[in-house]
Amino acid sequence: MKETHEILSRPFEKELIKNRPGPGGKPLQYVSGAEYIKRLNEAFKLDWSFDIIEFRILEHEVMVLGEITIGSIKKKAFGGSSISMHQSKGTPISIADDLKSAATDALKKCSSMLGIGLHLYTDPPEDPPQSNTHQPNQPRSKLTDRQANAIHAIARNSGMNREQLLEAIRIRYKKETVDHLSKSEASDFIAYLK
Numbered sequence: 363m364k365e366t367h368e369i370l371s372r373p374f375e376k377e378l379i380k381n382r383p384g385p386g387g388k389p390l391q392y393v394s395g396a397e398y399i400k401r402l403n404e405a406f407k408l409d410w411s412f413d414i415i416e417f418r419i420l421e422h423e424v425m426v427l428g429e430i431t432i433g434s435i436k437k438k439a440f441g442g443s444s445i446s447m448h449q450s451k452g453t454p455i456s457i458a459d460d461l462k463s464a465a466t467d468a469l470k471k472c473s474s475m476l477g478i479g480l481h482l483y484t485d486p487p488e489d490p491p492q493s494n495t496h497q498p499n500q501p502r503s504k505l506t507d508r509q510a511n512a513i514h515a516i517a518r519n520s521g522m523n524r525e526q527l528l529e530a531i532r533i534r535y536k537k538e539t540v541d542h543l544s545k546s547e548a549s550d551f552i553a554y555l556k
Contacts, residue, residue, distance in 0.1 A: 369405040370477035379482065382542040383504065391482040392538065395466035398473045405476075406432055412469050417461060419445075424460045428468030430476070437475040441468030444541050448518070449511030459524045463539070505548035510540050513548065516555045 374393045381389050402410050415438065416427040422445055429438045443463035446455040454460070474480055517527045531537050534554070535547050543551060 366405050367477065369401065371480065372401075373481040374479060380536055380538065382537055383544070392470075393479060393482065394538070395469060398470050398478055401478050402430075402473060402476075409433075412472070414465055414468075417464070419457060419461075421445075424457065424464045426461060426464040426468045428465060428472055430469070430472040432476075435476075437472045439468050439471035439475065441465060441471060443467060444539075446514055446524075446540065447507075447511055449508075449515035455514055455518070456524060503545045505540070505543045505545050509543075509545065509548035509552065512552055513540050513543075513555065516552065520555065522555075 374397060378393050378397055379391050380393070381391055383389060410430060410432045413429050413431070414426055415429050418425045423442050424445060425440055425442045427438060427440055429436055441464045443460045445457065445460050447453065448455055470479065474483070513527070522530075528539065531540065531543065531551070534551065535543060537543055537547075540548075
């Protein structure tokens with residue numbers, strides 16, 4: 363049991379930790395959902411499960427209640443994700459993808475109750491990574507809805523699926539979603555996609 367506790371509480375390697383702006387612009391640290399799954403597999407030798415107990419689709423976001431089960435231990439937590447919208451139609455692009463993002467968020471929160479990634483909540487975040495085009499004096503304000511819609515529309519019209527879009531954002535800006543881009547990064551990304 364001591365070995366399992368050490369695996370769960372072991373901090374993630376620095377190169378896996380990313381930064382993004384949180385509420386009020388406060389920097390938040392995070393690690394991809396795949397790394398949490400690897401850690402759970404390492405600790406419990408694939409003998410664990412994750413279930414969606416409930417989900418809700420609201421006007422602008424989706425919410426998921428997830429539960430991790432390991433033997434007789436159960437941990438529940440909510441996760442959420444903004445709904446990605448078509449720019450021209452004003453309709454959701456893929457509620458299924460938004461629900462998957464919310465489920466990953468719930469999985470990470472359940473995992474934190476087991477000790478995985480707790481250091482991300484207590485260690486001060488490093489300076490967020492900067493894109494190649496960001497200038498020091500530019501404000502790092504959140505992208506606009508119009509920019510987000512433009513990014514999704516341009517990507518869709520060029521045949522890029524959601525995973526390809528997110529991968530391009532990860533590689534270019536070290537961010538996980540379109541919503542994590544700053545206004546200047548979004549402008550740069552729109553020009554890049556065109």
